[in-house]
Amino acid sequence: MNELNCLIVDDEPLARKVLREYIEDVEFLSxxxxxxxxxxxxxxxxxxxxxxxxxxxxxPKMSGLDFLKNLRSPPMxxxxxxxxxxxxxxxxxxxxDYLVKPIGFERFMKAVNKANDFHQLxxxxxxxxxxxxxxxxxxxxxxxxxxxxxxxxxxxxSNYVIINxxxxxxxxxxxxxxxxxxxxxxxxxxIHKSYLVSLTAIVSIEEDEVQLRSKHLPISKHxxxxxxxxxxxxxFKR
Numbered sequence: 001m002n003e004l005n006c007l008i009v010d011d012e013p014l015a016r017k018v019l020r021e022y023i024e025d026v027e028f029l030s031x032x033x034x035x036x037x038x039x040x041x042x043x044x045x046x047x048x049x050x051x052x053x054x055x056x057x058x059x060p061k062m063s064g065l066d067f068l069k070n071l072r073s074p075p076m077x078x079x080x081x082x083x084x085x086x087x088x089x090x091x092x093x094x095x096x097d098y099l100v101k102p103i104g105f106e107r108f109m110k111a112v113n114k115a116n117d118f119h120q121l122x123x124x125x126x127x128x129x130x131x132x133x134x135x136x137x138x139x140x141x142x143x144x145x146x147x148x149x150x151x152x153x154x155x156x157x158s159n160y161v162i163i164n165x166x167x168x169x170x171x172x173x174x175x176x177x178x179x180x181x182x183x184x185x186x187x188x189x190x191i192h193k194s195y196l197v198s199l200t201a202i203v204s205i206e207e208d209e210v211q212l213r214s215k216h217l218p219i220s221k222h223x224x225x226x227x228x229x230x231x232x233x234x235x236f237k238r
Contacts, residue, residue: 003028003029003030004028004029004030004051004052004076004112004115004116004119005030005032005048005049005050005051005052006023006029006030006031006032006050006051006052006053006054007032007033007034007035007041007044007045007048007050007052007053007054007075008020008023008031008033008034008035008054009034009035009036009037009038009040009041009053009054009055009056009059009064009067010034010036010054010055010056010059010080011036011037011056011059011060012056013036015056015080015101016034016036018102018103019054019080019103019108020034022103022105022108025105026109026112028112028116029052029112032044032048032049032050033048037059037060037061037062038059038061038062038063038064038066038067039061039062041053041067042067045071045075046193047193048193048222049177049190049193049222049223050075051075051076051115051119052075052076052077052078052112052115052119053074053075053076053077053078054078054080055067055068055077055078055079055080055095056079056080056081057079057081057083058081058082058083064079064081065089065093068093068095069093072175072178073175073177073178073181074093075177076096076115076118076119077093077094077095077096078095078096078097078098078099078111078112078115079095079097079098079099080099080101080103081098081099081100081101082100082101083100084098084100096111096114096115096118097110097111097114097115099111132148133147133148133149134146134147134148135148135182135183137163137170137172137174138172138173139170139171139172144170146163146165146170147165148183148184148187149200150165150166150167151163151164151165151183151188151198151201152164152165152166152197152198152201152212152213152215153195153196153197153198153201153212153215153217154176154179154180154183154188154195154196154197155176155194155195156175156176156193156194156195157171159173159175160172160173160174161174161175161176161179163179164215176190176193176194176196179196180196183196186199187199187200189226189227189230189231190223190226190227191210191217191218191219191220191223191224191227192217192218192219192220192223193220193222193223195217195218197210197212197217198212199230199231201213205219205231208224
């Protein structure tokens with residue numbers, strides 16, 4: 001079972017401690033980090049793959065709701081707050097669940113089981129795909145058709161991504177996480193916070209990098225285990 005990478009965003013140390021201990025007790029959860037403000041969380045989410053966000057509402061400078069509204073590709077989100085009156089606003093933002101403090105472990109488990117079920121179903125759907133061998137992206141005011149078989153790797157560039165193919169590069173206003181969620185999970189894998197690669201384009205793997213024909217890309221420590229797990233079914237060994 002793949003673990004869900006979790007991020008806790010809460011300005012109260014005690015609230016973070018409770019959630020941290022709960023996460024550590026659940027086999028399919030992994031704590032990627034903690035942030036005491038949305039600003040700190042935003043920096044962390046640009047560097048880490050976050051599957052599940054535990055988000056407080058009342059925080060200095062920016063509320064959790066405003067933070068969620070400004071995320072272009074928000075992960076699954078569970079709101080954690082002492083104020084039940086915000087529940088409707090939370091669900092209007094498609095939050096997965098809404099936990100009112102103090103949060104009991106039984107109620108926490110109900111929320112994370114829901115998250116895990118949703119994650120598994122979404123991955124199954126992605127693995128099946130829709131059979132399409134191409135997709136479109138917007139570049140320079142027009143829609144460009146890209147064949148999946150031509151894609152070598154996708155690179156994050158600030159608020160854009162660069163889709164590198166056999167013949168050219170496409171710069172488009174997307175996030176790496178957003179495009180990762182749309183590409184077939186059985187054909188592309190994340191190896192770094194900045195790189196998503198085509199499995200079929202990999203020529204060799206050596207230590208902490210992969211060779212994609214004429215290009216060498218780094219494998220980060222955070223994504224290494226996940227990457228090796230993906231290639232393991234195709235690894236012949238004694």
